[in-house]
Amino acid sequence: MTMQTLPPIHEYLRSHKKFPHVWCAGCGAGNVLGSIIRAVGHLGLDRDEVAMVSGIGCSGRMPVYADFNTLHTTHGRALAFATGIKLAKPNMQVLVVMGDGDALAIGGNHFIHAARRNVDLTAIVVNNGIYGLTGGQVSPTTPMGAYATTATYGQIERPFDIAKIADAAGASFVARGTVYHILELEKLIEQAIVKRGFSVVEVISQCHTAYGRLNMMPTAVEMLKWQRDNTISVAAVAAGKSAEGKITRGVLVDRELPEFTDVYFNQVVARAQELTGRAER
Amino acid sequence: MVVEAATVRFMQGSEAVAEGAMAAGLRFYAGYPITPSTEIAEILSRRLPRVGGVFIQMEDEIGSLAAVIGASIAGLKAATATSGPGFSLMQENLGFAVAAEIPCVLVNVQRAGPSTGQPTAPAQGDVMQARWGTHGDHPIVVLTASTVRECFDQTVRSFNLSERYRTPVILLLDEVVAHMRERTVIPAPEDIYVLERPQPAVPPEWYFPYEETDADVPPLASFGEGYRYHVTGLFHDRAGYPTLRQDEINPWFERLFRKIELNVDEIVQTQGEMLEDARTVIVAYGSTARAARQAMKEARAKGRRVGLLKLLTLWPFPEEQIERATRTARRFLVPEMNRGQVRLEVERVVKGRADVVGVHRYDGTVITPTQILQALEAH
Numbered sequence: 289m290t291m292q293t294l295p296p297i298h299e300y301l302r303s304h305k306k307f308p309h310v311w312c313a314g315c316g317a318g319n320v321l322g323s324i325i326r327a328v329g330h331l332g333l334d335r336d337e338v339a340m341v342s343g344i345g346c347s348g349r350m351p352v353y354a355d356f357n358t359l360h361t362t363h364g365r366a367l368a369f370a371t372g373i374k375l376a377k378p379n380m381q382v383l384v385v386m387g388d389g390d391a392l393a394i395g396g397n398h399f400i401h402a403a404r405r406n407v408d409l410t411a412i413v414v415n416n417g418i419y420g421l422t423g424g425q426v427s428p429t430t431p432m433g434a435y436a437t438t439a440t441y442g443q444i445e446r447p448f449d450i451a452k453i454a455d456a457a458g459a460s461f462v463a464r465g466t467v468y469h470i471l472e473l474e475k476l477i478e479q480a481i482v483k484r485g486f487s488v489v490e491v492i493s494q495c496h497t498a499y500g501r502l503n504m505m506p507t508a509v510e511m512l513k514w515q516r517d518n519t520i521s522v523a524a525v526a527a528g529k530s531a532e533g534k535i536t537r538g539v540l541v542d543r544e545l546p547e548f549t550d551v552y553f554n555q556v557v558a559r560a561q562e563l564t565g566r567a568e569r
Numbered sequence: 570m571v572v573e574a575a576t577v578r579f580m581q582g583s584e585a586v587a588e589g590a591m592a593a594g595l596r597f598y599a600g601y602p603i604t605p606s607t608e609i610a611e612i613l614s615r616r617l618p619r620v621g622g623v624f625i626q627m628e629d630e631i632g633s634l635a636a637v638i639g640a641s642i643a644g645l646k647a648a649t650a651t652s653g654p655g656f657s658l659m660q661e662n663l664g665f666a667v668a669a670e671i672p673c674v675l676v677n678v679q680r681a682g683p684s685t686g687q688p689t690a691p692a693q694g695d696v697m698q699a700r701w702g703t704h705g706d707h708p709i710v711v712l713t714a715s716t717v718r719e720c721f722d723q724t725v726r727s728f729n730l731s732e733r734y735r736t737p738v739i740l741l742l743d744e745v746v747a748h749m750r751e752r753t754v755i756p757a758p759e760d761i762y763v764l765e766r767p768q769p770a771v772p773p774e775w776y777f778p779y780e781e782t783d784a785d786v787p788p789l790a791s792f793g794e795g796y797r798y799h800v801t802g803l804f805h806d807r808a809g810y811p812t813l814r815q816d817e818i819n820p821w822f823e824r825l826f827r828k829i830e831l832n833v834d835e836i837v838q839t840q841g842e843m844l845e846d847a848r849t850v851i852v853a854y855g856s857t858a859r860a861a862r863q864a865m866k867e868a869r870a871k872g873r874r875v876g877l878l879k880l881l882t883l884w885p886f887p888e889e890q891i892e893r894a895t896r897t898a899r900r901f902l903v904p905e906m907n908r909g910q911v912r913l914e915v916e917r918v919v920k921g922r923a924d925v926v927g928v929h930r931y932d933g934t935v936i937t938p939t940q941i942l943q944a945l946e947a948h
């Protein structure tokens with residue numbers, strides 16, 4: 289299935305859509321979209337068979353630029369919409385793009401339940417540690433002590449570890465990448481798409497506009513450097529490097545679990561149909 | 570139950586909703602348990618897998634309607650059922666379905682509220698919420714039923730209207746109608762009109778999911794069928810892409826309303842009884858219409874010129890039918906299990922040309938024929 293040459297990214301973009309896009313210059317959202325598209329291209333997926341679903345936020349604006357079946361839903365609910373699509377068309381590859389607030393604050397309940405159910409969806413959480421679209425309020429992943437427009441004296445709540453939640457809630461596949469390590473990110477997304485079951489890729493991304501400017505990293509470059517200096521790959525840790533004070537990158541969970549649509553159609557439907565003949569009217 | 574010919578059964582309203590949904594081609598149900606609507610989910614959890622359809626119990630009502638909309642975009646006829654608190658949670662995504670023009674059916678078996686209220690007690694307090702519960706100006710279609718047979722027919726009609734007009738349709742029942750059992754004739758499948766979703770007749774390059782068409786309802790392609798397009802709750806252009814341009818927003822907004830308003834003749838249904846000479850017209854709906862009918866009969870037996878206008882569609886409001894009734898009526902009596910939600914609408918249409926009197930109850934008990942008769946005598 290893998291294509292020989294990498295298809296140019298613009299083949300997957302809606303060229304007739306009114307570019308330029310909505311994001312600030314230097315925003316990580318565009319990089320993440322690029323990675324998703326390259327991953328889809330690598331896998332040689334049929335665009336007609338791909339759905340891209342998002343919630344509300346800067347990251348939620350991603351699907352409109354991609355030439356797939358695209359759905360921009362309500363804040364926090366993307367996974368629930370995506371569950372409907374997947375169950376209606378089990379052969380589609382359903383990619384779900386969410387912000388950290390979108391996925392873990394307002395959408396936290398859908399997130400853990402999608403993981404528990406293990407529906408074959410690929411959830412990509414663009415974690416910029418802030419509410420970007422609404423202008424810089426704290427999110428459930430804002431680090432303690434960081435400043436936000438609604439944390440003028442510093443954030444006092446502990447942040448969520450998205451990957452740990454996904455793991456504990458039962459996802460089949462969990463990975464973490466950054467926008468700085470963009471080639472690695474693309475591979476993680478590719479693996480997540482291929483994996484049957486609920487897959488989560490947490491992407492540490494930069495929002496210099498809403499987060500960086502309040503936290504002494506006013507440019508995208510500074511924030512990218514932060515990603516470089518504060519993360520370490522699981523491979524490096526395995527090779528004996530210290531992960532002290534650093535965020536790990538790479539595949540964190542990869543396990544075989546029954547997938548919801550498989551179980552539903554192969555067991556529930558089969559059983560119901562087998563019983564129909566002799567069951568009560 | 571596999572229905573082949575018309576069958577006579579002693580059945581419950583909720584059961585009739587479930588059977589009506591199956592007859593209409595339901596293939597996806599997502600919901601969250603809540604009294605007094607739960608029977609619908611329980612029946613469908615047995616019925617849907619037998620036809621290869623999907624039943625899923627979601628984590629809440631917000632996710633339920635979200636999944637329903639997702640499944641509908643992917644081409645399945647989809648529905649959910651709930652009651653008061655769950656209906657409140659569905660409001661945001663209901664607005665999404667209106668704006669994105671995604672067919673789906675939402676059954677609300679009304680119980681006494683506000684808040685948790687009285688879960689097992691009947692009410693009709695969600696009439697205005699059904700109309701205006703989701704934010705922003707928008708059209709909506711709301712049907713209701715007062716018999717078990719009507720539960721069946723109105724469910725089928727809800728699906729047909731939602732597919733024809735690319736709109737969510739709310740079936741607003743009450744606890745009495747949903748839980749009541751009565752002898753019911755279920756029509757044979759060939760006697761049931763079922764509308765399949767119109768599909769685009771053009772190749773994908775020419776397809777615009779929100780374009781102006783003669784009938785004001787552009788066909789909705791299903792995801793995964795080669796028509797790659799965009800769906801959003803933002804104001805959008807004919808391709809579905811977000812727009813800030815007034816010259817794109819206004820025509821879309823107007824079409825959204827026009828597709829419903831120009832078709833009230835098909836959407837709005839009422840049943841009149843003894844209206845020809847009626848000086849007093851009782852306007853009633855849901856289980857209250859049953860009491861109203863009895864009250865009308867008793868009043869007629871005493872020689873009173875009383876008629877009944879039973880509403881089967883609540884929104885768009887049956888203005889025409891009320892208007893017609895004003896020709897003979899000096900007085901409208903509106904019994905309902907709330908403090909006068911439909912009464913306000915009747916007043917709006919009657920514009921002072923007749924008295925409009927409400928008969929209300931909101932303590933979780935039904936309105937009796939006696940209560941209506943007393944109101945008839947009192948005024």
Ligand SMILES: Cc1ncc(C[n+]2csc(CCOP(=O)(O)OP(=O)(O)O)c2C)c(N)n1
Nearest residue numbers: 344345346347363387388389390419420421
């Ligand atoms: C129900 C609801 N509540 C609030 C909002 C306002 N809102 C829009 S986006 C957003 C948060 C955005 O942050 P995040 O999800 O982290 O995404 P980002 O913009 O950072 O990509 C909020 C609160 C909304 N659109 N809907």
Ligand code: SF4
Nearest residue numbers: 311312315346420495
């Ligand atoms: S506000 Fe932040 S997240 Fe939003 S586009 Fe700008 S940089 Fe990106």
